[in-house]
Amino acid sequence: METDTENSCYHQTSFLDEKGSLKTMKIPVVQELARQGLKHLPDRFKRLDSTTFSHQVFEEMPSVNLAILKEGSKSMMVRAEELAKLADAARSLGVFLIKDHGIPLEVLDGARDVVKCFFELPFSEKKACVGTYSDMDNMGYGQNYVKSEDQALDWIDRLTFRAVPPVEDDERLRVWPLKPTNFREAMQRYVGEARVVMNFLLVALAEALMIENHHVFLKYFHPIESEIKVRVNYYPPCPRPDLAIGLNQHSDPCALTILTQFGSTQQGLQVLNNKNQTWLTISSWPQDQLLVVIGDLFEIMSNGLVHSAWHRVLTQKDVERGSIALFYSPPPTTRIEPVAAEEEETYKKVVVEDYVRHYYKVSPTMEKIAINFSKVN
Ligand SMILES: O=C(O)CCC(=O)C(=O)O
Numbered sequence: 427m428e429t430d431t432e433n434s435c436y437h438q439t440s441f442l443d444e445k446g447s448l449k450t451m452k453i454p455v456v457q458e459l460a461r462q463g464l465k466h467l468p469d470r471f472k473r474l475d476s477t478t479f480s481h482q483v484f485e486e487m488p489s490v491n492l493a494i495l496k497e498g499s500k501s502m503m504v505r506a507e508e509l510a511k512l513a514d515a516a517r518s519l520g521v522f523l524i525k526d527h528g529i530p531l532e533v534l535d536g537a538r539d540v541v542k543c544f545f546e547l548p549f550s551e552k553k554a555c556v557g558t559y560s561d562m563d564n565m566g567y568g569q570n571y572v573k574s575e576d577q578a579l580d581w582i583d584r585l586t587f588r589a590v591p592p593v594e595d596d597e598r599l600r601v602w603p604l605k606p607t608n609f610r611e612a613m614q615r616y617v618g619e620a621r622v623v624m625n626f627l628l629v630a631l632a633e634a635l636m637i638e639n640h641h642v643f644l645k646y647f648h649p650i651e652s653e654i655k656v657r658v659n660y661y662p663p664c665p666r667p668d669l670a671i672g673l674n675q676h677s678d679p680c681a682l683t684i685l686t687q688f689g690s691t692q693q694g695l696q697v698l699n700n701k702n703q704t705w706l707t708i709s710s711w712p713q714d715q716l717l718v719v720i721g722d723l724f725e726i727m728s729n730g731l732v733h734s735a736w737h738r739v740l741t742q743k744d745v746e747r748g749s750i751a752l753f754y755s756p757p758p759t760t761r762i763e764p765v766a767a768e769e770e771e772t773y774k775k776v777v778v779e780d781y782v783r784h785y786y787k788v789s790p791t792m793e794k795i796a797i798n799f800s801k802v803n
């Protein structure tokens with residue numbers, strides 16, 4: 427028996443096992459394990475495939491200046507160069523930084539501060555101040571994608587909820603944490619600003635990819651019905667970063683993700699370079715810049731002109747790290763149609779909610795396979 431993992435704080439999770447039976451499981455709260463100063467990594471967090479944790483540091487993370495892309499603000503040539511940078515980054519890795527995005531630093535700091543405050547609360551208070559999400563996939567305060575009793579767990583505590591469209595009061599869900607009291611206000615301000623940026627990027631990406639109709643992606647989004655889910659990820663210091671992973675490899679099912687991080691900025695997030703199958707660490711990420719991640723729905727919409735980023739998060743020994751991910755998707759019932767391809771089409775039309783349901787059904791996976799759902803065989 428692993429006495430050092432004994433912990434009175436648990437996340438409770440339910441899932442359907444391979445035979446379709448409902449299982450309930452208790453999962454240790456990683457933040458509490460770290461608070462107790464655990465010296466050994468409990469077996470449930472050990473990865474057998476940890477030899478692949480080696481990585482290259484990515485020195486020159488492309489950073490696209492959105493102020494330059496805003497029409498009329500710069501010469502045509504400077505703007506064309508910035509567009510080319512955007513296309514390059516989207517095509518090669520599916521992630522890029524954005525600077526001069528127009529979101530005031532105080533709004534960004536405001537969102538990061540309420541998240542830090544939330545995680546500083548004692549476990550019982552955190553648990554008491556968030557709603558219950560038992561009927562929604564991978565939502566709420568807890569762990570990611572737990573699907574079996576013997577699956578290796580991620581070294582993470584996370585809180586996921588839908589920010590827009592707003593959840594009505596009479597629904598069973600209470601999505602916003604009640605503490606700190608300004609959590610909702612600060613996060614809504616950030617989400618509102620980020621939405622403007624993501625809409626701008628959808629148009630800029632179409633232009634950068636030389637698609638004639640610059641609204642070909644944005645047209646699927648709706649001012650009220652489009653979804654923005656917020657996932658707050660907290661990675662406490664880990665006794666064995668060589669054996670555990672913070673967030674298992676994955677692509678995001680949405681169209682675009684915008685990320686900001688806090689705590690350690692030196693390392694954590696990695697993205698797979700498809701050209702040579704090496705993991706690149708995103709280490710130079712200034713606090714005022716946001717990281718954009720191309721998601722699966724965008725890969726489908728673009729008919730594979732760009733691919734969603736396959737990414738993961740490593741843990742660190744003595745430092746904590748956190749991130750806020752905003753996942754942007756068209757309304758669930760939207761049928762998205764891939765842009766016309768010169769050669770034979772590679773992606774099929776899909777209804778957003780069908781794709782997302784499939785994604786959650788098969789996740790977590792070691793390879794990028796959920797996307798095959800929308801590929802022409
Ligand atoms: O923590 C990070 O930087 C990445 C988080 C992430 O990939 C996600 O929440 O989907």
Ligand SMILES: [Fe+2]
Binds near residue numbers: 676677678
């Ligand atoms: Fe992600």
